[in-house]
Amino acid sequence: MEKGNTVNVNSKKAVISAGDHLFIFISPKQMYPLKVVPKETFQTKFGPIKHNDLIGVKYGTKLNLSKGWVYVLPFTPELWTLNLPHRTQILYSTDISMITCQLNLKPGSVVIESGTGSGSLSHAIIRTIAPDGFLHTFDFHLARANEARKEFDDHGLTSLVRVENRDVCQDGFGLKAIADALFLDLPHPWTAIPFAYEAMKPFGSRICCFSPCIEQVQKTVQALQSMCFMDIGTMELVSRPFETKQMKMEKFCFTETPESESNTTNDVKAVPSIQIAGHTGFLTFATKI
Numbered sequence: 001m002e003k004g005n006t007v008n009v010n011s012k013k014a015v016i017s018a019g020d021h022l023f024i025f026i027s028p029k030q031m032y033p034l035k036v037v038p039k040e041t042f043q044t045k046f047g048p049i050k051h052n053d054l055i056g057v058k059y060g061t062k063l064n065l066s067k068g069w070v071y072v073l074p075f076t077p078e079l080w081t082l083n084l085p086h087r088t089q090i091l092y093s094t095d096i097s098m099i100t101c102q103l104n105l106k107p108g109s110v111v112i113e114s115g116t117g118s119g120s121l122s123h124a125i126i127r128t129i130a131p132d133g134f135l136h137t138f139d140f141h142l143a144r145a146n147e148a149r150k151e152f153d154d155h156g157l158t159s160l161v162r163v164e165n166r167d168v169c170q171d172g173f174g175l176k177a178i179a180d181a182l183f184l185d186l187p188h189p190w191t192a193i194p195f196a197y198e199a200m201k202p203f204g205s206r207i208c209c210f211s212p213c214i215e216q217v218q219k220t221v222q223a224l225q226s227m228c229f230m231d232i233g234t235m236e237l238v239s240r241p242f243e244t245k246q247m248k249m250e251k252f253c254f255t256e257t258p259e260s261e262s263n264t265t266n267d268v269k270a271v272p273s274i275q276i277a278g279h280t281g282f283l284t285f286a287t288k289i
């Protein structure tokens with residue numbers, strides 16, 4: 001991971017060096033991925049950044065520019081998910097964190113994924129299974145497979161991932177009993193289940209299928225049952241953020257408030273946010289026994 005063109009997805013690198021990938025943070029809604037190439041310059045609305053001036057700077061530094069400031073942040077799968085070029089719909093960190101946890105991913109895990117799409121989930125998987133795990137990722141769309149391969153290469157991840165252009169529903173994965181975990185984000189995941197069974201390790205390996213519609217879940221569960229998968233369960237993750245703010249409210253009182261006392265409170269209250277991200281999809285998990 002630390003060799004040559006590094007992206008540091010799993011490193012604790014403190015200081016920026018030439019070739020690093022990082023993020024220029026202006027605000028949570030304005031971040032830019034940047035590869036540090038000596039002698040190049042990156043323009044921001046707050047003024048130019050000379051790449052040479054970044055080398056040797058600590059990650060997390062607030063960088064003063066001619067008309068304002070930015071932060072330089074390390075490249076993480078979470079920031080990549082928020083800023084990657086969309087070639088498809090992608091998975092976001094809430095679902096990704098549950099997938100990583102429920103599939104028991106850890107350093108050394110061998111994982112199979114289809115489709116690769118925009119590589120959002122792939123980057124998180126690679127971070128988790130590094131330094132000695134491996135991801136086999138498949139997409140039947142040639143241009144998407146090529147783009148993803150180029151991106152992994154550019155991010156210095158080639159020793160951890162292989163992209164194959166293949167229709168996994170028709171032709172399977174071409175792999176036998178090697179995967180600790182297998183993940184499907186496909187329109188018809190149930191058609192790939194027999195191939196998935198074949199590619200997964202014989203005892204205790206885990207599978208996850210992501211589907212936006214409940215009808216897809218029904219067909220997937222039937223296919224999992226027919227292949228004798230165990231522990232089949234489906235979940236939907238809807239996060240409900242709360243806003244905490246100072247609020248004045250009238251006191252509720254059965255008797256009249258004495259004149260000397262205020263009839264309002266001024267406390268910190270927690271209220272559900274008005275903007276709640278809705279349904280993304282259903283996650284169906286199962287174990288091969």
Ligand SMILES: C[S@@+](CC[C@H](N)C(=O)[O-])C[C@H]1O[C@@H](n2cnc3c(N)ncnc32)[C@H](O)[C@@H]1O
Binds near residue numbers: 089091120121140
């Ligand atoms: C929604 S995207 C996956 C997004 C990905 N999980 C991410 O986080 O970026 C679905 C991908 O599956 C691919 N796909 C659909 N059917 C396929 C099949 N039968 N075999 C391989 N790939 C397939 C599509 O080309 C598309 O790129």
